[in-house]
Amino acid sequence: MDKTRIESDRDVILSVQGLKKNIGRKTIIRNVSFDVRAGEIFGFLGPNGSGKTTTIRMLVDLIKPTSGRVLVCGEDVNRHPELALRYVGCIVENPEMYPYLTGWENLEHFARMQEGITRERIREVVDIVQMDKRIHDKVKTYSLGMRQRLGIAQALLGSPGLLILDEPTNGLDPKGIKELREFIRKLADSGMSLFISSHLLSEIQLMCDRVAIIAGGEVIAVGSVDELVKQAGSYTLWQFDKPEAGLRLLEGSGDVAIVGDGEHRIDEALLASLPGAIVTVMDEESIPEWIERFVAAGVRILAVHKTAPSLEELFLKLTEGESVG
Amino acid sequence: MANLLALIHNETIKVWRKKRFAVVALVLIVLIPVFVYAQMKIAQNNASKFADWRSELQQRITDNTNALSSERIPEEWKRWRRALVQQLQYYLDHDVNPNTPNAVTFTSSFLENSVSLFIPLMVLAVASDLVSAERSTGTIKMLLTRPVRRWRILLSKWVTLILYVSLIVVATVALAYLISGLAFGYEGWGEPVFVGFEPQGSDIELGAVHAVTRGAYLLMEMGLVWFSALVVATIALMVSVLLRSTAASLVTMMAAVISGMILANMASSWHSAKYLFNVNLDLTVYLQGTPPPIEGMTLGFSLAVLGVWGAAALATAFAVFTKQDILA
Missing domain, CATH: 3.40.50.300 (P-loop containing nucleotide triphosphate hydrolases)
Structure with missing residues (x-):
């Protein structure tokens, strides 16, 4: 040592x-x-x-x-x-x-x-x-x-x-x-x-x-x-032809968190390019399964997008961790 | 650690390449002919009016004596005129022409007239942005992050300033001599001029009066002008350290120099004003033997006041420059 x-x-x-x-x-x-x-x-x-x-x-x-x-x-x-x-x-x-x-x-x-x-x-x-x-x-x-x-x-x-x-x-x-x-x-x-x-x-x-x-x-x-970037986490954005149906499916599952409008800090430009997208936090590995599930349910996927972690997110994580610990 | 000579080399190059000295030289080259022309007109006028210089001198003495009896002239002016009359009388008595029109006398009187305003302004052109320009352009961040202690950088700037002040004084004299020589001829170095008139109250003490050559007289004037210019430059360096903007430091210094000139002309009853540096700038009055702006001022006194101001300014500049945070 x-x-x-x-x-x-x-x-x-x-x-x-x-x-x-x-x-x-x-x-x-x-x-x-x-x-x-x-x-x-x-x-x-x-x-x-x-x-x-x-x-x-x-x-x-x-x-x-x-x-x-x-x-x-x-x-x-x-x-x-x-x-x-x-x-x-x-x-x-x-x-x-x-x-x-x-x-x-x-x-x-x-x-x-x-x-x-x-x-x-x-x-x-x-x-x-x-x-x-x-x-x-x-x-x-x-x-x-x-x-x-x-x-x-x-x-x-x-x-x-x-x-x-x-x-x-x-x-x-x-x-x-x-x-x-x-x-x-x-x-x-x-x-x-x-x-x-x-x-x-x-x-x-x-x-x-x-x-x-x-x-x-x-x-x-x-x-x-x-290591730090891993802590920051990222969002997965889904864009469907019928957003309501997609949302219902996502909400039905326990391991996907839906993030409301004011609760994330995703770049405005990105959101504008994916109108009506649903913002979620989910395990990266489950994305292929989810795609199959949507296809099976007849919900057509227009786009799936994983965001890059941003500094703001990382700050939130770090300062949250501090206040909890 | 870089040696001081290399740092001075840097600073000298920067001032030169900013074309500061070129501007000063240009101003001189434009202005001096104007004064030479004016002087030439006066000489021609006098030549047509008077038979020789003696009758001209006699006329000036009479004019000034007449003016003394007038009620409307303030006491300070009378004092000044009385001294002048005595001097002129001395020249007449000793059969010496005080104003032969030649390049050397022109240069002398040009220096006497420029010491309290013109020379300081030209010095400020170099001194005012020596530090503040590095700040306003941001180059100070490069300059102060090199492995050199800050006091060495400021010292190199001050030494550079001394060099340029000397250059400005020498250039002023050289250009005045060369240009006026075209009109008046380059003679006159050996002509006598009287020094040692000592203003004592309302009278002039003649005991110590003796003759020196015009050349020696000019050299002494240059020394005095150099010293007062150096003090102005040093104070400007301090202001340039204290104030971030070049414009602010230039305006501050110009205001100080000009207000000194106004104060000196008010020849005030405010006696403690004599401790201000800016009323002491005209050191040539002691050589000319005319009464100083405020009673009780002597050459030694003025040199001491300027010296103290210069030293204090230099100490302040070093103390601030070596400690200050470069925030933006």
Whole structure:
């Protein structure tokens, strides 16, 4: 037991311990603790206004915590930013660079702020983000996607062990998001740890190994993404040609729960595409049997749809569990 | 840890590429010819009216003496005129022309007239957004998440500011000299000018008066202008740290500088106003020997007041910048 503990400690690249932040009289962050291990993609999930950005800013010394500490590779970020931040590359919110300088000049600017970054390294990161064609143009001529890539290039300059990206998919088109996801995976495979924040569970699900969920300034769960998603549960939507008949059949069974209109948080767009659909919670494996049963009863099925678990649902589950336990 | 020189390199490049100095130079190149032209007209006018500079000087002395007997002129103005008359008389007595029209005298008087408003405004063009622009564009998040302590970043910004203030003073002098030389000729470095007039109450003390060359005089003026510009720049740096928006910090500083000029002109009976930095900006009055805006002010006093304000502003800027949370 002790031995594994020590080993996992050595693997921890970012350790956040009991962070708390008051602004004025208000407590913005109550209690945030988690560890990010070497080589993993760690998600940081929470709705807007939950304290995500404030926490991220405390990770990189933009905001001083009221209490608690942040260790990167064992160095305290607040006390020794000049040591701790050597291991960190980050983009907080949007990748803002100097618009009146070229991409290359921006990279030179940030390279000068850390010892040991050579011209070769700058050229390398430009290649990594595939910006070589436009790197000598002024940043004000760049598209958002290119700024994003330049931001990542800047973050990679110091060959950091930890890359922090705050809502990296914001404003990107689907193609850009897909590329970014692949890129992040590639970085993780090369041994880098990544810390990625998002308010979308699906994003985290697609990208991350482990996740911390924050709500109301508090981390309410830390664990592997798969486990947490399983907890969230999902709905099965049925659309029939004769909804009344279908509903009667479903209601007749004990192991299907019918969910009324106001009781779920399913995306409006999805509901609109399945008019008159009946929302149920049921065992995934029983769906084929149910289909046979409807067919036998002469109720024709127009569509069956299983929803992806949403962050809101997961929150409900997690906070319910807390109040019960 | 990056060395300070690299950080200063960064800051210098940013100010340069924002074309702040280009704007300052452009303003000078447009404005100086206007003043040169005005000065030329005055010189031509005087040349046609007076036989030589001695009769012109005598006329000015007479005019000012006559004005002194008028009831309608406030006491502060009279004091100023009395001092002027004494100075002019001294020049006449020693057979020295105080206003030979040449590039060096033009540059000198251009500096004297720009020290309390024009130079501060140009300095503000560089200083006011040094920190606030990083905030409003969001680049401060990149700047402060690099492995460099915050005080080093602010220090590099301040050193850069010193460099640009020096550059602005030198450029002002160089452009004024070069442009006015086209009209007046580039002579005049060796001409004598009297310094050491000491305003004592309503009189001027002549005991310490001695002659220096115009060149040395200009150099001394440059030093004084540089110091007062640096203090304005340092205070602007503090305001730029305290206020998030560039516009707000620029307006605040302009209001401070302009109100100082107004206060100085009111030559007020409000004596404690002399502890404000903005009435002390015109350090060249002590060199010229004209009475200061408020009685009791001396060169040493003004230097000390400006020094204290500058040091306090710098300390505040560092204290706030190293501790403040970057929330948005």
